Amino acid sequence: MRTQVGIIGSGPSGLLLARLLHLQGIDTVILESRSREYVEGRIRAGVIEQGMADLLREAKTGERMDREGLVHRGINIAFDGRLERIDFPKHTSGKVVMVYGQTEITHDLMKAHIDEAGGIVHYETPAIRVEDYDTDHPRIIYDRSGEQKELICDFVAGCDGYHGVARKSIPADKITNFERTYPFGWLGILSDVPPVKEELIYANHERGFALCSMRSHTRSRYYIQCKLDDKVENWTDDAFWDELRHRLPPEEAENVTTGPRLEMSITPLHSFIAEPLRFGRLFLAGDAGHIVPPTGAKGLNLAASDIYYLSRALIASCQEKRTDLLDRYSDAALRRVWKATRFSWWYTSLLHKYDDDVMSRRMQISELDYLTGSAAGRTVISENYVGLPYEAFE
Ligand code: APR
Ligand code: PHB
Numbered sequence: 001m002r003t004q005v006g007i008i009g010s011g012p013s014g015l016l017l018a019r020l021l022h023l024q025g026i027d028t029v030i031l032e033s034r035s036r037e038y039v040e041g042r043i044r045a046g047v048i049e050q051g052m053a054d055l056l057r058e059a060k061t062g063e064r065m066d067r068e069g070l071v072h073r074g075i076n077i078a079f080d081g082r083l084e085r086i087d088f089p090k091h092t093s094g095k096v097v098m099v100y101g102q103t104e105i106t107h108d109l110m111k112a113h114i115d116e117a118g119g120i121v122h123y124e125t126p127a128i129r130v131e132d133y134d135t136d137h138p139r140i141i142y143d144r145s146g147e148q149k150e151l152i153c154d155f156v157a158g159c160d161g162y163h164g165v166a167r168k169s170i171p172a173d174k175i176t177n178f179e180r181t182y183p184f185g186w187l188g189i190l191s192d193v194p195p196v197k198e199e200l201i202y203a204n205h206e207r208g209f210a211l212c213s214m215r216s217h218t219r220s221r222y223y224i225q226c227k228l229d230d231k232v233e234n235w236t237d238d239a240f241w242d243e244l245r246h247r248l249p250p251e252e253a254e255n256v257t258t259g260p261r262l263e264m265s266i267t268p269l270h271s272f273i274a275e276p277l278r279f280g281r282l283f284l285a286g287d288a289g290h291i292v293p294p295t296g297a298k299g300l301n302l303a304a305s306d307i308y309y310l311s312r313a314l315i316a317s318c319q320e321k322r323t324d325l326l327d328r329y330s331d332a333a334l335r336r337v338w339k340a341t342r343f344s345w346w347y348t349s350l351l352h353k354y355d356d357d358v359m360s361r362r363m364q365i366s367e368l369d370y371l372t373g374s375a376a377g378r379t380v381i382s383e384n385y386v387g388l389p390y391e392a393f394e
Contacts (some may be wrong), residue, residue, distance in 0.1 A: 001029065001147070001151045001152070001153075002151070002153075003027050003028060003029040003120075003151065003152075003153055004021075004026050004027040004031075004152065004153065004154045004318060005017075005018075005026060005027070005028045005153060005155045005156070005157060005314060005318075006026065006029055006031070006140045006151045006153035006155070006156045006157070007029070007030045007031070007156075007157045007159055008030075008127045008130075008156070008157070008158050008159060008160040008164060008165065008166050008286070009030070009031075009032060009158070009159040009160035009161060010030045010036075010039055010110075010121050010123070010141060010159075010162060011034035011039065011106070011159060011161060011287070012102060012106060012109070012277070012286070012300055012304070013106055013157075013159035013284065013285045013286030013287070013288075013303040013304075014027070014030050014032070014157065014160075014294070014304065015106065015109035015357035016055065016056075016059060016109060016157035016284075016303075016304065016307045016311075017157055017159060017258075017285065017307045017310060017311055017314075018030055018113055018119055018121075018182070019056070019059045019061060019109055019112060019113045019117075020055075020059050020120070020311040020315075021311060021314060021315065021318075022113060022117055022119055023059065023060065024318075024319065026314065026315065026318045026319075028118045028119065028120070029121075029122070029151055029153075029367075030121040030122065031122050031125045031126070031127045031140060031142050031151065032117070032121060032122065032123050032124075032125065033124065033125065033126035033127070034123065034124065035123050035124055036110070036121075036123050038182070039106065039108060039123075040103070040106055040107055042103065043103060043199065043263050043265070044056070044101070044102035044299075044300070045101075045102055045192060045294055045297055045299065045300060045390050046099055046100055046102055046104075046213075046215060046221075046261070046300075047097050047098075047099055047200070047297035047301075047376035048065070048097060048098040048099070048104075048289045048300070049097060049215075049301040049304075049386060049387030050095050050096065050386055050387055051301070051304065051305060051308065051387050051389070051390050052099050052150075052300070052301050052304035052305070052387070053065065053069075053339075054136045054205065055119050055304050055307070055308055056105065057302075058198035059106075059109070059112070060109075060112065061108045061112045062107050062108075064104065064108055065098060065100045065104070065105070065108065066116045068100065068104070068216075069098040069099060069155065069215075069328065070078075070098065070099040070100070070214070071097075071099075072088075072096060072097050072098070072099055072198075072217070072326070073087065073088055073089055073094075073096050073097055073199075074086050074087045074088050074199050075088075075199055075201075075202060075385065076099055076141050076197065076199055076200065076201045076202070076203055076342075077199045077201075077202050077203075077204070077351075077368060077381075078183065078202070078204065078210075078248060078249050078252065078349055078370055079203070079204040079205075079207075079265050079364075079365055080250050080365050080368075080369070081250070081371075082249060082345045083201070083251075084372035085199070085250050085254065086369075086378050086381050086382055086385070087335055087374070087378070087382075088360035088382045088386050089370070090378075091375070091378050091379040091381075091382035091383070092379070092382045092383055092386050095382075096386065097297075097385065098110075098201075099213070099214060099215070101104045101264050102300050103322050105300075107280055108112075108205055109215055110323075110345075111140045114371050116243055116348070121253075122142075122144075122230075122389065124151070125142055125143065125144055126142060126143050126165075126166060126193060127141070127160065127164075127165050127166070128138050128141045128143055128148065129141050129165055129169045130156050130158070130166055130169040131150075131169070131220070132170070133156060133216060133280040133281050133282035134280035134281075135280070135281070136154070136253055136280070136281070137153065137154070138152075138153050138154075138155070138156045138280070138281045138282055139151065139152050139153070140153065142157060144156070146305040148345070149242075153281075154241065154318070155281050155282075155283065155314060155317070156183070156225070156281060156283070156308055157283050157285055157310065157346075158281045158282060158284045158288045158289075159285050159286050159288060159303075160288050160339045161286070161287040161288055162272065162287045162288065162291050163219065164288050164377035165285055165287070166284060166285075167274055167288050169282070170279050172213040173288070174279065174374075175274055175276075175305050176274070176275045177272065177273070177274055177275075178271075178272065178273040178275070178353065179225075179271065179272050179343070180270070180271040180345065181268075181269070181270055182227075182268075182269035182270070182271075182293060182348065182352070183228060183354065184209075184225050184226065184228060184352060184353075184354075185225075185226050185227065185228050185230065185266045185267055185268045185269060186209075186211075186224070186225060186266065186267045186268065186269065186294065186295050187223065187224050187225075187226040187230065187232070187235060187240065187265075187266050188221065188263075188265055188266075188267060189221070189222050189223075189237070189240050189261050189263070189264045189266070190220075190221050190257060190261065190263040190264075191219070191220055191222075191258075191259045191260065191262055192218060192219050192262060193218075193219075193220050193257040193258065193259040194217060194218060194257050195212065195214035196212050196218070196220070196248075196252055196255050196256045196257070197212060197252065197255070200212060200213050200214075201248065201252060202295075202347075203247050203248055203249075203353055204247075204350065204351045204352075204364060204368060205246070205247035205248075205353075206353065206361060206366070207243070207336055207353070208224060208225035208226070208249050208352065208353045209223075209224070209247075209249065209295075209352045209353065210222070210223065210225070210244055210248060210335045211223040211295075212226075212244075212248070212256075213254075219262075220257075222240075222244055222393055223267075223294075224240070224243055224244055224247065225353060226266060227270060227294070227382070230266060231266070231361075232264050232265060232266060232337045235264065235341075237259075237260055237261050237264075238258075239259070239361065240259055240264070240383075240389070241256065241258040242259075244256065244366065254305040254342070260264065261379055261386075266371075267294060269293035269295075269348065270291050270293065270295060271291065271292055271293070271344065271345055272290060272291040273289070273290045273334070273337060273341060274289050274290065274337065275330075275334060276289075276330040276331075276334070277289045277330040277333055277334060278326070278329055278330040278331065279304070279310065283313075283314075283329060283330075284312050285303065285306035285307055285333070286301065286306055286307070287303065287379055288302030288303070289306065289333075289337070290302060290337050290341065292341050292344040293345070293348045294343075295344055295348040295351060295352075296340065296343050296344035296347045296348075296384065298340040298341075298343070298344050298384065299384075301369070301387055302336070302337055302340050305333065305336050305337075305390055306337075308332045309325075309329050309333045309389050309390075309393050310329055310333070311326075312394060313325035313326045313329045313393075313394050314324055314326075316394075325393060328393070332391055332393060336390070336391075338386060339384075339388055340384075340388070342385040347381075350364060350367060350368065350371075351364075
């Protein structure tokens with residue numbers, strides 16, 4: 001098989017890249033190890049920065065998002081029995097975020113790229129490794145019903161997530177990994193109940209962090225900080241709802257509508273960055289190159305900003321034989337990745353319980369008191385939460 005851009009992985013990164021390249025007449029082939037149903041059914045986050053929303057509109061897949069997505073002009077932070085609202089447009093000259101599930105985005109991209117435009121995606125076709133990425137014709141070796149085959153490309157995009165093979169195809173001495181783990185996880189529930197509040201609530205509490213989010217006006221997503229070795233089977237729905245209410249200010253606790261779980265799962269928290277993101281004609285994007293804890297809702301949005309830079313670099317190369325943007329891709333993408341990784345780590349440190357040290361707890365409370373009590377503090381949170389601007393890249 002032969003194509004211009006071979007893409008490993010049909011998550012949001014791979015699909016969005018294929019879509020943007022297709023609109024510029026550039027051929028792609030996506031190899032995905034799982035089935036379409038599995039990929040489409042995965043439950044993931046759903047807070048979209050302005051930059052990503054604009055990129056989905058540029059990809060002509062933003063219509064349903066704009067129709068069904070919830071525009072949020074702020075978030076709430078709960079601590080010390082109080083609730084403070086952060087007004088985004090006021091502190092970012094008008095910027096907002098959109099609440100629209102990653103599952104919906106994946107669905108919209110598949111519909112546009114595969115069903116309507118006939119884009120090529122081979123499901124249940126795991127890539128095994130990438131070879132010759134330091135030549136003009138990198139190859140993806142993949143498995144097709146037990147037989148090894150190769151896809152010859154001009155470029156390869158590794159959009160295969162943290163556990164993928166693209167990054168693993170790079171010799172260890174050519175790549176630098178930065179990693180941070182956290183001594184806790186998130187226990188999350190999805191339930192068809194109305195959300196406790198119109199906007200998200202991030203709660204700092206002596207019993208641990210809690211987050212009140214939603215997918216729509218009738219479907220809610222809640223998380224509570226849990227021990228890393230905790231198990232979903234340890235939690236009945238009632239136990240989850242009781243613990244959640246413990247961690248919210250009294251009025252909000254009163255207003256929580258409870259219901260049966262549609263899904264419950266535990267997510268570990270992790271910060272990871274690989275440098276660089278380019279190796280000859282192999283480019284890493286999204287979770288294949290970096291992971292952030294979900295606290296700042298940056299995972300999906302960083303995948304999109306990588307694709308903003310990578311799509312422009314590949315289009316300039318395929319259409320005008322330019323190499324300057326290819327050369328600048330890794331640095332430009334990583335500059336934004338590091339800032340979002342720092343924000344996600346800082347926001348996590350501010351809102352989670354690390355230990356029983358009362359001094360650290362009082363310091364957290366006073367930092368939250370300062371931040372929510374000053375325009376400068378609210379601006380810092382707002383600017384990072386709505387998403388730092390993309391650099392001009394043409
Ligand atoms: N061959 C083919 N496909 C693979 C392989 C492989 N060897 N390994 C992994 N994949 C596929 C996975 O099955 C998955 O569908 O690559 C895809 C990677 O998708 P994501 O993990 O969603 O990564 P990305 O597209 O970068 O999106 C990042 O997803 O996980 C969330 O929080 C994350 O929101 C962020 C977003
Ligand atoms: C979610 O809706 O799942 C969600 C929202 C905000 C976050 C993390 C997850 O920070």
